[in-house]
Amino acid sequence: MSEIVSFIKNIIIIYLSWILLHFICSHLYVQLCVPFTMYGFMISPFLSQLPHCIAFRWIIYHGGKMIEIMWILIGKWGIEKIMKNIYINYKEVLEEKIEKMEGEEKLE
Numbered sequence: 145m146s147e148i149v150s151f152i153k154n155i156i157i158i159y160l161s162w163i164l165l166h167f168i169c170s171h172l173y174v175q176l177c178v179p180f181t182m183y184g185f186m187i188s189p190f191l192s193q194l195p196h197c198i199a200f201r202w203i204i205y206h207g208g209k210m211i212e213i214m215w216i217l218i219g220k221w222g223i224e225k226i227m228k229n230i231y232i233n234y235k236e237v238l239e240e241k242i243e244k245m246e247g248e249e250k251l252e
Contacts, residue, residue: 159214166207173200 174180177197178188191197 159211162207162210162214165203166211169200169203169207173197173204176200 177191177194177200178184179191184191192201
């Protein structure tokens, strides 16, 4: 059981790390690579090609994809739980109907 808790804890830490990196790099990219001035507009083609700006863009893009993938996985997990409950309830109803039908056949 402790292995499962440790595994889930690691997943949460990774997820929160990607969110934090994405948030920080998004704000740093705007401040350092595309300043909101006329001068910033003129030099943005040069600034955007600097190594730290390229790294920010990489983290922004891949961080966004990781966040998207994790939301998909959370949604998949939730749908699995819902569908499993529906299946279990449906199976119980079917079993009751089958038992009822078998009981009626024995009476005839």
